[in-house]
Every structure is written in C-alpha cells, then in structure tokens.
Amino acid sequence: MTIHKGCGVSGLSVTDGAISGVQLGDGSNVRSEMSCDILLVGIGVLPEIALAEAAGLDAGNGILTDYHYQTNDADIYAIGDNVLAEGRGDVRIESIHNAQYGAHYIAARFTDSALPQEEAPWFWSDQYDRKLQSAGLVPAPSEDVVQISRTGRKEGSLSVWSYHRGVLRSVESINDPQAYIIGKGCLEKGLSPAMDDIANPAFELKSLR
Numbered sequence: 001m002t003i004h005k006g007c008g009v010s011g012l013s014v015t016d017g018a019i020s021g022v023q024l025g026d027g028s029n030v031r032s033e034m035s036c037d038i039l040l041v042g043i044g045v046l047p048e049i050a051l052a053e054a055a056g057l058d059a060g061n062g063i064l065t066d067y068h069y070q071t072n073d074a075d076i077y078a079i080g081d082n083v084l085a086e087g088r089g090d091v092r093i094e095s096i097h098n099a100q101y102g103a104h105y106i107a108a109r110f111t112d113s114a115l116p117q118e119e120a121p122w123f124w125s126d127q128y129d130r131k132l133q134s135a136g137l138v139p140a141p142s143e144d145v146v147q148i149s150r151t152g153r154k155e156g157s158l159s160v161w162s163y164h165r166g167v168l169r170s171v172e173s174i175n176d177p178q179a180y181i182i183g184k185g186c187l188e189k190g191l192s193p194a195m196d197d198i199a200n201p202a203f204e205l206k207s208l209r
Contacts, residue, residue: 004034012039047082047092060084062092068109069102077106089137093121120187133177135184136170138162148198152176159183161198168192182208 013021049059058064062084079102081094104116159179171183197203
C-alpha cells in the first residue's frame with residue numbers, strides 16, 4: 001500500500017462510463033494520475049460548526065457542551081454527530097444511537113422526567129453475511145493498550161476486547177452477538193474481565209452476566 005501525502009484530487013478519468021483513474025495535484029502545476037478500479041470517497045470528516053460559531057458558541061472539533069449537552073450559552077443545547085460533550089469521551093460519537101440518546105436526555109430534563117438509562121456507546125453495520133457490532137470507544141494504540149482476539153462459538157465469529165491499563169474500554173465483534181451483548185454489559189457495569197480469561201477460548205463468557 002502506498003500513501004500519498006500533500007496532494008489532492010484534481011480530477012477523475014472516465015473510460016467507457018466508469019471511473020478508471022484519479023488525477024492528483026499538489027497545488028502547483030505538477031499533476032499525476034493513478035489508475036483505479038474502485039473509488040472510495042470519505043466525507044463528513046470535519047464537523048459543521050459555522051452556525052455554532054456565528055451564535056457565539058464554543059467550538060473546535062465539534063460544538064463543545066457540558067455533560068448535559070448544554071453549550072456555553074445557557075439557552076442553547078446541542079446534540080448529534082458534531083457535538084463533543086464533556087465527560088462523554090474525548091471524541092465526537094457519530095452514531096444514530098448517540099443522537100437519539102441526546103434527544104431523549106434533553107427532553108427528559110426539559111420536562112423534569114426520568115433520565116434515560118446510561119449506555120455504553122454502540123455501533124453496528126450489516127455487511128452482506130457479516131454483522132459488525134461494537135460497544136465502547138476503541139482506545140488509540142499505545143503501549144498501555146492491549147487488544148485480545150477471541151474466537152466465537154459459531155464458525156467465522158470473532159470478537160476483539162480492548163483494554164487500556166487493564167481497564168476494558170471496548171468490545172468489537174463480527175457475527176458474535178454473545179460477545180457484543182456481554183461485553184456491552186461489562187462496560188455499562190464498570191466491569192473489566194481478567195484478560196487471561198478473555199484470551200482463554202474455554203472460558204464461558206456467560207459467566208460474566
């Protein structure tokens with residue numbers, strides 16, 4: 001794999017109605033072209049904060065709020081993918097569940113109702129015959145992070161348990177709903193199963209319930 005830095009896409013080449021190449025430019029007159037069979041475009045990387053800044057709200061890598069989604073303006077709350085809420089992780093959480101939870105949380109506070117139950121951040125995606133699920137926030141790689149792969153009960157199933165300084169931070173799974181559900185429960189209860197147990201294929205995850 002080759003990573004090209006300091007250049008942008010200046011154009012696309014099309015052959016017989018299909019994309020056949022990507023034209024690269026570095027901001028000068030220098031141009032190069034890379035042939036391709038598939039073009040994958042990543043969008044939505046940067047949060048949209050123009051409206052928040054125009055309203056005088058604190059923003060950076062997202063609209064900044066406190067734990068209750070309140071901005072520095074006491075009359076304005078913010079939820080969704082472009083919000084960085086204090087105490088809810090050091091990254092923006094971009095998921096349907098997070099947006100829905102924020103709406104429920106604020107509605108409950110406004111109506112003096114019971115707050116929704118706190119949950120570990122969770123994500124999922126169906127990719128053909130593979131179901132991807134994850135709970136928690138995967139820690140950035142470092143010498144303090146240990147990731148343990150565990151084969152599931154069904155053929156082709158797998159889970160990855162990430163620990164930071166011995167504390168469970170996330171569980172990712174492929175076709176392994178048991179690992180996902182039990183791992184999510186551990187995160188929400190503040191439990192960190194022994195890493196040796198998780199690494200042991202004979203260990204029964206259901207004992208953690």
